[in-house]
Amino acid sequence: GYGRFGIMYNDNDSNALLDSSTDLTSRMRLQIDATAESDAGVVFGARARIQADGNGTTNGAGADFNGVRYFARSGGFEVGVGNIFGALESMPGQYPVDMGLTGLGYDYTAFDGNGDAYTSTGDGALNGVEVLYSAGDLAVHVSASDVSDRVAGYVAYTWSGWTFAVGGQDSDNAGDTEWTATAGGSFGIADVTLAYADNGTNGDRVILAGRFDVGAATDVEVYVGDQDGADTGYGIDFNHDLGGGTSLRGGVVKQFDGDTVADMGVRFNF
């Protein structure tokens, strides 16, 4: 797992009733991966998390198990049930950067969570089932659940260092993602990702994001995004590696909802 703590600022411009706020932000994530391997080499396992999230109103007390994901894996083939990862959530290019200490709203995720996704503090998809397959440069992921009868999938292929992925979804929810496509790779000085998603009644979203190394231990990430019905969103952050699994992180983001948010702090893996 990991821990992180720092300061979070929000101008709260999207809510006329709120002043700007500056509060502590913190998280402790304890991840429990339990596995066993059959004589035939099939790995069976379960993953659960206890994640305590702190902010201006709590230090995270009361954290308990999230929904559990179970899997059976053999070679490049994996079947998962329970709190599934979800095909769209797992698709390359949906999380092209990791803004600041906390993600700062994750506006840069093209499909915007309009599909099944692993949750660290909730229960996850109901009767969720998924199949993952990878072979060389090819990756395929199909997931389904009782949540709006979602069925989703993606296919990704990596060619000369560039990864192209296309995903689609069928569901009973008009606001769910219809289809999404991403392309990402390296220009030498920068890793760049372009992502698009048709999120039904939640509108289209286009994201352009990049990561630049600016020193032996530091990188800078930026993104700019266009969302139907919202002003342009953008953000910039830095990650400075302190060694030993520790890092200093911070960023500033203009969110689609109009808020400007910023954070800075320390993350450590354990």
Add this chain to the structure above:
Amino acid sequence: GYGRFGIMYNDNDSNALLDSSTDLTSRMRLQIDATAESDAGVVFGARARIQADGNGTTNGAGADFNGVRYFARSGGFEVGVGNIFGALESMPGQYPVDMGLTGLGYDYTAFDGNGDAYTSTGDGALNGVEVLYSAGDLAVHVSASDVSDRVAGYVAYTWSGWTFAVGGQDSDNAGDTEWTATAGGSFGIADVTLAYADNGTNGDRVILAGRFDVGAATDVEVYVGDQDGADTGYGIDFNHDLGGGTSLRGGVVKQFDGDTVADMGVRFNF
């Protein structure tokens, strides 16, 4: 602990309002056994579990500690307090088989839970205390709690590979088990158990159960049961060892309440 996941079917015949259902079933059990040993050789310890149970309506999110059992043990003598095991629950012959992946209702438990028992997801007996003693072929277990002022005990003796046990209970609850007796052993091709319990106003129950090895890694379990006020219940299952602490399991049971239930899936120990 262990994990398991698979499919559960229930025809729900006992409830006219329900159709049959087929859902995921899953469990992740994290067991925490913490002990310390005094210079005199007395072992003090505590056992707690975090158990996440998944089904058609949840992946088990929110799992937290059950009631804790504490103990002091020296040689064949043990005192337990808190979420106690309970004498009747621990008596040889009460769990002669373990049907399918999930137990499939545990109708084959003669005393039918009408006494104090360790619980993996609840709090357990209030002010529970128990004493366990074993010496050679003899085992004695007495337990008491503030739940209906229960006092229960059993004596078991093993003779030429057969184990005979008799248990009794005094309580303020008319539906609690009055007395129960079991006999179990091996006929070579099969392990067989016969169990009887007088469960007060919950009626008498008689169970005949057996386990047969049908291959190097596979066994089949069967039971037939008679319960006052219900049709005959019966069930059959298989357990196939996959090695490395993993197994494939499944079964079908006709329950005393009229439901037919079936399950199949994988279990792995960690």
Add this chain to the structure above:
Amino acid sequence: GYGRFGIMYNDNDSNALLDSSTDLTSRMRLQIDATAESDAGVVFGARARIQADGNGTTNGAGADFNGVRYFARSGGFEVGVGNIFGALESMPGQYPVDMGLTGLGYDYTAFDGNGDAYTSTGDGALNGVEVLYSAGDLAVHVSASDVSDRVAGYVAYTWSGWTFAVGGQDSDNAGDTEWTATAGGSFGIADVTLAYADNGTNGDRVILAGRFDVGAATDVEVYVGDQDGADTGYGIDFNHDLGGGTSLRGGVVKQFDGDTVADMGVRFNF
């Protein structure tokens, strides 16, 4: 962490509606300390606990994470945020003894919890921040939180085996501690502590406490206390080391509220 279990008696004289009671008392504390160290030698870490407390009405089921404390430490300097320790709670002399198995009410804590303090089962101080510094015989601790806008601090100095500490606090709560002072050291046959606190509208409290070794593995602790508006309180206990991190403990206390309470049991560290 540790476990403990035993018997607790309370005459409940402070409540005319209650008879005396004798119940099980138990606790299982699971402490999770997760840390990582940067290349520059700064240690980042998080501490969380899952603590199950049992008594006459529960075996502690439902225990989950408390509020998390995060810290960055380098040499004798430490910054903590979240569920902070709190300066007054951490001040030398505030916990001069540890009565019986359970603390028996902690009346012997001069500042009486009228300040920020680490909690093992709750959330702790909101937006809590603290700085700890120690160098040789000097220790300084300053803490602040959004709880009544508390700011508190202490300075402690150790001289020839005696530790003197003075603490003060500013807050919006008239019942919070204003200032407190303690002195503690050894007379050879006994460790003795004298502590005073001005707890605002909660009155002054003076405590005299001592610990005596009465054998190679046994000590006896006593205290006598004066609290504004209450009769004199006092208590005596014993701790007998059983080796291997296990001990037998028990005590009797006359509390400021008029109750006489007693406990006895076993504690084991793991």
